[in-house]
Amino acid sequence: MPGVPAHVAVTTPSLLIDLFCQVVDNYGDIGVCWRLARSLTEKTPHRVRLWVDNLTAFQRLEPRIDHSGYQALSNQITLWHWERIHQVEQAGDVVIEAFGCDLPAPFLPKMLEQNSLWINLEYLSAEDWVNDCHGMPSLQPNGLRKYFFFPGFAPATGGLLREPDLLERRDNWRATPNLRWSQLKELGVPAELCDMLLHGGRQVFLFNYPNAPTTALVRALNTDSKPAVILQPHENGTHASQLASYVHLVKIPFVPQVHFDTLLWGSDLNFVRGEDSLVRAIWAGTPFIWHIYPQESNAHLLKLSAWLNKSPFDEHVKQLQMAWNHADAAGCEDIISALVSRPEHWQAWCHSCQQWASDLARQADLATNLLQFFTLHAGTR
Numbered sequence: 399m400p401g402v403p404a405h406v407a408v409t410t411p412s413l414l415i416d417l418f419c420q421v422v423d424n425y426g427d428i429g430v431c432w433r434l435a436r437s438l439t440e441k442t443p444h445r446v447r448l449w450v451d452n453l454t455a456f457q458r459l460e461p462r463i464d465h466s467g468y469q470a471l472s473n474q475i476t477l478w479h480w481e482r483i484h485q486v487e488q489a490g491d492v493v494i495e496a497f498g499c500d501l502p503a504p505f506l507p508k509m510l511e512q513n514s515l516w517i518n519l520e521y522l523s524a525e526d527w528v529n530d531c532h533g534m535p536s537l538q539p540n541g542l543r544k545y546f547f548f549p550g551f552a553p554a555t556g557g558l559l560r561e562p563d564l565l566e567r568r569d570n571w572r573a574t575p576n577l578r579w580s581q582l583k584e585l586g587v588p589a590e591l592c593d594m595l596l597h598g599g600r601q602v603f604l605f606n607y608p609n610a611p612t613t614a615l616v617r618a619l620n621t622d623s624k625p626a627v628i629l630q631p632h633e634n635g636t637h638a639s640q641l642a643s644y645v646h647l648v649k650i651p652f653v654p655q656v657h658f659d660t661l662l663w664g665s666d667l668n669f670v671r672g673e674d675s676l677v678r679a680i681w682a683g684t685p686f687i688w689h690i691y692p693q694e695s696n697a698h699l700l701k702l703s704a705w706l707n708k709s710p711f712d713e714h715v716k717q718l719q720m721a722w723n724h725a726d727a728a729g730c731e732d733i734i735s736a737l738v739s740r741p742e743h744w745q746a747w748c749h750s751c752q753q754w755a756s757d758l759a760r761q762a763d764l765a766t767n768l769l770q771f772f773t774l775h776a777g778t779r
């Protein structure tokens with residue numbers, strides 16, 4: 399694809415990168431770190447030690463995880479449980495502290511010995527102050543070189559996680575409809591609902607926090623001329639039910655992260671949450687609604703507004719995103735009904751999502767930006 403920066407070519411020697419992840423709750427912290435570990439090693443000579451404190455969450459995303467706390471996940475990625483911190487002698491050339499997770503104290507002297515480059519990888523935000531703080535040094539009394547690294551939507555930030563061939567893979571997957579049908583079957587979607595989707599039904603993927611106004615969604619979809627099938631991730635296998643005359647719900651099993659994108663690519667409307675599924679929904683380039691992770695003092699609402707200001711959505715879609723996050727059932731029902739019943743509005747939404755994905759994909763991705771930063775700063779002893 400023209401204009402898309404490839405991952406940094408091999409201009410540096412192989413680096414050892416320690417990537418520390420603490421699972422606060424849910425799947426986003428390890429979701430981002432696991433994806434980042436793969437991106438940093440894809441077509442590069444670098445090695446990643448991925449330090450994780452909770453293997454149960456990780457196992458949902460990657461079923462190969464065996465709970466031993468020390469495991470090769472590829473030729474270049476090794477998983478280490480935080481408990482094993484005393485078992486390594488040297489720190490990496492680069493140490494990434496994901497989301498302010500506070501590095502284990504015994505590791506700091508090793509970083510000093512190695513003069514490791516210390517990266518404080520922050521949460522994703524579209525707020526403008528991020529542009530000024532990205533890449534800034536964070537002075538350390540012990541002399542270690544530490545820098546803030548902010549993922550973001552603007553070219554002045556660290557960018558978004560995206561594999562170089564992602565949009566091409568997405569388009570190829572969509573060009574092969576059999577892949578979608580086999581996926582639905584594997585998820586356990588009943589044959590008659592697969593048929594319904596094959597004949598123009600609306601596939602809705604629903605990954606939400608518990609306070610989402612899902613009943614309003616069902617009522618709105620029931621006013622649509624097309625039948626809808628909602629796929630909702632669930633703990634205990636597949637279970638289908640009919641919620642309204644034209645709306646079916648299928649609880650689907652959690653899929654390994656490598657298959658997560660195709661759930662979004664196959665759906666006409668995606669509801670996502672947190673940080674990682676938001677970014678993947680953007681790359682899907684189809685209509686989506688973001689349930690942002692709720693924070694104390696409603697700090698998340700500022701982040702949501704900043705993100706909406708950067709988005710290409712029209713006023714209705716912006717109001718809908720707000721209404722979903724405020725659990726405003728009446729607002730959601732009205733706007734979703736209007737969007738599904740007016741094809742020109744729906745098409746405008748589709749177009750803005752498609753365009754946003756292509757526009758953002760012209761910027762360098764997070765792993766490429768990190769690797770460039772390492773080239774500039776690592777190994778300066």
Ligand SMILES: Cc1cn([C@H]2C[C@H](O)[C@@H](COP(=O)(O)OP(=O)(O)O[C@H]3O[C@@H](C)[C@H](O)[C@@H](O)[C@H]3O)O2)c(=O)[nH]c1=O
Pocket residue numbers: 422423424425426427428429430458459605631651652653654655656658671672673674675676691
């Ligand atoms: C539903 C599903 C998700 N996933 C993956 C996609 C993502 O990598 C991950 C979900 O992460 P998120 O979308 O970020 O939503 P989340 O709610 O799980 O995680 C959140 O955790 C909080 C602690 C953070 O502060 C939030 O910012 C956010 O990251 O799970 C699968 O691999 N298979 C699935 O079937």
